[in-house]
Amino acid sequence: VTAQRVAVFRAVLQDLSHPxxxxxxxxxxxxxxxxxxxxxxxxxxxxxxxxxxxxVSTPESVSRFDANLxxxxxxxxxxxxxxxxxxxxxxxxxxxxxxxxxxxxxxxxDIRIVGLCEGCARGAGPPLTRTTGR
Amino acid sequence: VTAQRVAVFRAVLQDLSHPxxxxxxxxxxxxxxxxxxxxxxxxxxxxxxxxxxxxVSTPESVSRFDANLxxxxxxxxxxxxxxxxxxxxxxxxxxxxxxxxxxxxxxxxDIRIVGLCEGCARGAGPPLTRTTGR
DNA sequence: ATTGGTGCAAATCCTTTGCAATAGC
DNA sequence: GCTATTGCAAAGGATTTGCACCAAT
Numbered sequence: 001v002t003a004q005r006v007a008v009f010r011a012v013l014q015d016l017s018h019p020x021x022x023x024x025x026x027x028x029x030x031x032x033x034x035x036x037x038x039x040x041x042x043x044x045x046x047x048x049x050x051x052x053x054x055x056v057s058t059p060e061s062v063s064r065f066d067a068n069l070x071x072x073x074x075x076x077x078x079x080x081x082x083x084x085x086x087x088x089x090x091x092x093x094x095x096x097x098x099x100x101x102x103x104x105x106x107x108x109x110d111i112r113i114v115g116l117c118e119g120c121a122r123g124a125g126p127p128l129t130r131t132t133g134r
Numbered sequence: 135v136t137a138q139r140v141a142v143f144r145a146v147l148q149d150l151s152h153p154x155x156x157x158x159x160x161x162x163x164x165x166x167x168x169x170x171x172x173x174x175x176x177x178x179x180x181x182x183x184x185x186x187x188x189x190v191s192t193p194e195s196v197s198r199f200d201a202n203l204x205x206x207x208x209x210x211x212x213x214x215x216x217x218x219x220x221x222x223x224x225x226x227x228x229x230x231x232x233x234x235x236x237x238x239x240x241x242x243x244d245i246r247i248v249g250l251c252e253g254c255a256r257g258a259g260p261p262l263t264r265t266t267g268r
Numbered sequence: 269a270t271t272g273g274t275g276c277a278a279a280t281c282c283t284t285t286g287c288a289a290t291a292g293c
Numbered sequence: 294g295c296t297a298t299t300g301c302a303a304a305g306g307a308t309t310t311g312c313a314c315c316a317a318t
Binding site for chain 1: 297298299300301302307308
């Protein structure tokens with residue numbers, strides 16, 4: 001339990017937009033002055049492995065991190081990539097089908113609500129490109 | 135409309151595991167002999183932009199492509215990364231809440247069913263690491 | 269001749285890793 | 294002192310891009 005680990009954990013706790021490793025790094029630099037990006041990556045990996053953080057998947061090619069361990073969904077802005085927590089009652093009611101799907105063993109549902117955040121909607125974000133599902 | 139574009143499109147149509155750019159490239163090499171990986175990337179981008187294919191997000195750091203344009207969900211194996219289409223009735227019933235979520239303008243639901251495919255379940259895939267939601 | 273598509277290699281972005289220096293117990 | 298952690302720089306994988314060449318109109 002080092003100062004760096006505390007700093008990374010706090011940075012994720014404080015950034016509700018689900019920061020990327022780089023965003024965490026920048027926040028720490030602005031706040032404490034210095035820290036290696038490699039250490040940020042290692043620490044995020046360490047905290048996620050220890051169950052203190054979650055690595056969440058994004059439609060982009062970067063990992064984002066979430067300190068909210070409770071079951072919930074995410075609002076993902078396709079403009080800026082930021083994510084906010086959201087807890088939609090209707091989605092809680094969805095259950096994983098009891099048994100396996102033709103040999104596939106389901107373990108969890110991964111649900112995102114993709115759209116535009118307020119800021120990006122104003123400036124009209126880029127056109128919808130990466131899609132899945134409905 | 136060139137021979138390369140046809141080859142890429144057909145490769146995606148024929149691979150139901152939602153191939154990566156690299157997998158498409160390998161399939162074409164095995165089949166036709168030669169084609170530049172850069173062209174595969176450019177063509178996939180072109181086809182996705184034109185609406186003939188979809189780029190689907192994955193929990194990994196690679197893009198996968200889907201020629202099935204109908205609304206559906208995916209079974210994603212966290213062992214090998216392969217995806218299969220799945221159409222779960224219960225998930226079709228989920229509706230996006232009517233209006234915006236505190237300034238966020240929802241556009242679509244992105245739903246994945248994460249688990250282990252038959253092959254990976256046998257060999258017991260790696261432990262569950264990247265998570266989201268429930 | 270002109271426009272667009274292709275191949276190759278170099279460049280970019282995000283992330284991980286080897287290794288020596290360092291910190292904490 | 295020992296072991297785990299850090300920083301730096303280099304390596305890595307996926308993807309994109311600059312540019313010259315080639316093909317079809």
